[in-house]
Amino acid sequence: MDANAILTTTLALMQGLGVVLLLFAVVLAASMPLGFFLTLLARCRILPVRWIVNAYIYVIRATPLMLQLFFIYFGLPYINKALTFSALTAALLGYSLNYAAYFAEIFRGGLLSVDKGQYEAAKVLGLNRVQATIKVILPQMFRVALPSITNESITLVKDTALVFSITIPEIIYYAKAAVSRTGNVYPYAIAFLIYLAVNSLLQWFFNWLERKTAY
Amino acid sequence: MQLIEVKDLKKGFGTVSVLTNICFTVNQGDVIAVIGPSGAGKSTMLRCLIDLEQVDGGSIFVESEPLVKDGIYPSRTSRRKITAKMGMVFQNFNLFPHLSVRKNLIMPLMTVKKVSQSDAETLALQMLSKVGMEEKIDAMPNALSGGQKQRVAIARALMMNPDILLFDEPTSALDPELTGEVLAVMKQLASDRVTMIVVTHEMSFARDVATRVLFMSDGCITEEGLPQELFSAPKHPRTQAFLRSVMEN
Numbered sequence: 161m162d163a164n165a166i167l168t169t170t171l172a173l174m175q176g177l178g179v180v181l182l183l184f185a186v187v188l189a190a191s192m193p194l195g196f197f198l199t200l201l202a203r204c205r206i207l208p209v210r211w212i213v214n215a216y217i218y219v220i221r222a223t224p225l226m227l228q229l230f231f232i233y234f235g236l237p238y239i240n241k242a243l244t245f246s247a248l249t250a251a252l253l254g255y256s257l258n259y260a261a262y263f264a265e266i267f268r269g270g271l272l273s274v275d276k277g278q279y280e281a282a283k284v285l286g287l288n289r290v291q292a293t294i295k296v297i298l299p300q301m302f303r304v305a306l307p308s309i310t311n312e313s314i315t316l317v318k319d320t321a322l323v324f325s326i327t328i329p330e331i332i333y334y335a336k337a338a339v340s341r342t343g344n345v346y347p348y349a350i351a352f353l354i355y356l357a358v359n360s361l362l363q364w365f366f367n368w369l370e371r372k373t374a375y
Numbered sequence: 376m377q378l379i380e381v382k383d384l385k386k387g388f389g390t391v392s393v394l395t396n397i398c399f400t401v402n403q404g405d406v407i408a409v410i411g412p413s414g415a416g417k418s419t420m421l422r423c424l425i426d427l428e429q430v431d432g433g434s435i436f437v438e439s440e441p442l443v444k445d446g447i448y449p450s451r452t453s454r455r456k457i458t459a460k461m462g463m464v465f466q467n468f469n470l471f472p473h474l475s476v477r478k479n480l481i482m483p484l485m486t487v488k489k490v491s492q493s494d495a496e497t498l499a500l501q502m503l504s505k506v507g508m509e510e511k512i513d514a515m516p517n518a519l520s521g522g523q524k525q526r527v528a529i530a531r532a533l534m535m536n537p538d539i540l541l542f543d544e545p546t547s548a549l550d551p552e553l554t555g556e557v558l559a560v561m562k563q564l565a566s567d568r569v570t571m572i573v574v575t576h577e578m579s580f581a582r583d584v585a586t587r588v589l590f591m592s593d594g595c596i597t598e599e600g601l602p603q604e605l606f607s608a609p610k611h612p613r614t615q616a617f618l619r620s621v622m623e624n
Contacts, residue, residue: 281469285483
C-alpha cells in the first residue's frame, strides 16, 4: 500500500461522493417543503384529507426505505410501463417521499411546541393566518425542530448508501470494489473518513444555525 | 360615544354554561374594571369581545358594527376589520420570543398596515417611551423582567392605534414589586382617556382608576356601578361576600 494507491482509491470513492451530495441536496430541498405541506394538510379541517395524509405518513414510516425504493424502481413498471424511471429519478423520488413523512412528523412536533398564546397574540394584532404562520409560528417551530432536522439530515447522508441496491454506484460500492481489487481493508477506512467529513461539516453547519437562531 | 354594546351574550364549553345573558356598554374614555372570583367567566367574556372565543348567542357591536349579531357571525374579513379597533394585553404577555422588542412592535404594524419601517420605528420609540421602555428597544423578550415584558406588550398593543384596549389580568403573572410598574402605565393610559376594559384582581386599581366596575360571578354580571358605590356599599350578597373575602386577605 503506497500513497499513490491511497490517492487513486480516494479519487474513485469521490465519484460516489458526488452521488451522495446530489441525493442529499435534492432530497432535502424537496422533502422539507413537502413535509411541511403534509403537516399543514394533517391539520386541515377536511377529515378525509387528514386521514389520507396520516395514513401516508404511517405507511412510509412503518416500512423499510429499501422496500420503497425497490417498489418504485423495480415494481412500478409492472403496474404501468409509463411508470418506468431511471435509477436516479427513482432514488430521488423514493427518498423525497420517505423523508417528507419524517419531516412532517418533526414539523408537527415543532408546531405543537408553539404556545397557543402566540397564535392569539398574532390574531389580536390583526395578522391573518398566512402572515401569522410565516412571521410568528414558522420561526419558532423551526427553532424547536432544528435538532431533529439535524439528526434527519445526518441520517439522510448515511441512507444514501441504499441506492447501491437499485444499481446506483456510490461511496460504499466503490469502496467494496477497491477492497476486492487491492485485497486490503483501507478503502473502507477511506469511506469511513469521507462519511465522517461530510457529517462533521453538516453538524458544524447546523450547530452554527442553532446558535444563530437562538433566542 | 358608545364604543361597545354587548347584548344577551351566552357562551358555554360543552355542557357547561360559562356566560349567561351578559349585557353592558362601554363609552369612549371609560375604564371598566371587571372583577369577580376565578371561574366567573371574566376572561372568557373578554376573549369573546375580541373574537378569540365564539359565542353561542347574543350580540356584540363595536362602534355600531356587529362582530356577532344574535349568535350569527359575519365573514372572517369583516370580523378582522372589527377586532382591529381593539387591542389586547394578555396575562402571559405573549411577546414573540424570536423577535427583539423593536421587531415585536414594528412587525405587526408593517405587516398589517403596510407602514414603512422608518415610520414604524419612530412610532415604536414613542410608544416605548410612553411605557418607559425605550432603552430596551434592542433587547430580546427573554432578557426582560415580567413587568418589562408586560409594558412592552402594552406598547405593542398601542402601536396598532386601537380605540379600545382590553387587559386580561395583566398583573396576575407578576410579583407585587413588578405589578406596580405595570399599573402605573395603565393609570397613565387612563388619565390619557384611553378606553379600557380590564379584567383584574387588583382591587385598588378597580377602586381608584376605573370609571365603572362590573362584578361577575357564575357567568353573570351580578352587579355593576361606580367604583365608590360598589366598593363602599355593594348591594348584592355575592358582591358583599366577595369584597369581604378580598379585603380580609
